[in-house]
Amino acid sequence: MLVHGSRLASSQWAPQLPLLAPHVDVVTPDLPGHGVRAGERFTLDRAVEVVQEAVALSRAPTVVVGHSLGGYVVLAHAARHAEGLAGVVLAGCTATPTGPGAALYRGVAALTERVGPRRMTRVNDRVLRRLYPAEVIEPVIAGGYYFDGTPDAWREVMTHCRPAMLHGVDCPVLFLHGRWDQFRLGIRAFRRACPHAEEVVVRGASHLVNLDQPERFARAVLDFVERDAG
Structure with a gap:
């Protein structure tokens, strides 16, 4: 299961689908406030419910992968439902959302509110199309913001998510992030909270690691599934 980040939807995973689908079954739910659930208000409890509903429908052990906002949702889900998981992959979400770490998240939210959705859409389109080839980014953009x-x-x-939520998670855990991801700020605290976790740092990638290096991201997930969560 792949759980997307904020402002995007399940279409974020378009680059990974052809790389993962030949090897594993893939589910890509939309979080509240995003995609087909755009009309729902986001709460962490409801987001965890969405993930658990999708896990419950699976007939096989499930590895849940979350990026950025989706990673914190997966963290909260694993803290409550670890017994039903084959593994957890937390991508781009190891900045502890308090103190200096919280500034990153406040900045994202404040910018969005100040600039407004129309201008943010134009800015996002322009930036993403400059950064990525059309075959990678156009399916993502088509899913909307x-x-x-x-x-x-x-x-x-910022209110609920902390590294300590990993204390009771005994299934395999992978921290997966780009080499230049500013959201790695709190990785030491997360590793202390989950000493058995692995870490993979993807070279040539930033926060949007699955878009920067689609093949390496998919390979890291598949290696984790085959080696630790199979």
Whole structure:
């Protein structure tokens, strides 16, 4: 299962689908406030419910992968439902959302509110199309942007999500992030909270690691599934 980040939707995973689908079954739910659930208000409890509903429908052991906001949702889900998981992959979400770490999230939410959705859409389109080839980014852009829920989402993360949530998670865990990801700030605290976790740092990648290096991201996930969570 692949759980997307804020402002995007399940379409974020378009680059990974052809790389993963030949090897594993893939599910890509939309979080509250995003995609087909754009009309729902984001709360962490509801987001965890969405993930658990999707896990419950699976007939096989499930590895849940979350990026950025989706990573914190997966963290909260694993803290409550670790017994039903074959493994957890936390990508781009090891900045502890308090103190200096919280500034990153407040900045994202404040910028979104100040600039407004129309201008943010134009900016996002322009930036993403400059950074990525059309075959990678156009399916992601086609899924749309979802700005309304961003302030609620990051308030929930800053209020509830902490590295200590990993203390009771005994299934295999992988921290997966780009070499230049500013959201790695708190990796030491996360590793202390989960000493058995592995860490993979993807060279040539930033926070949007699955877009920067689609093949390396997919390979890291598949290696984890085959080696540790199979």
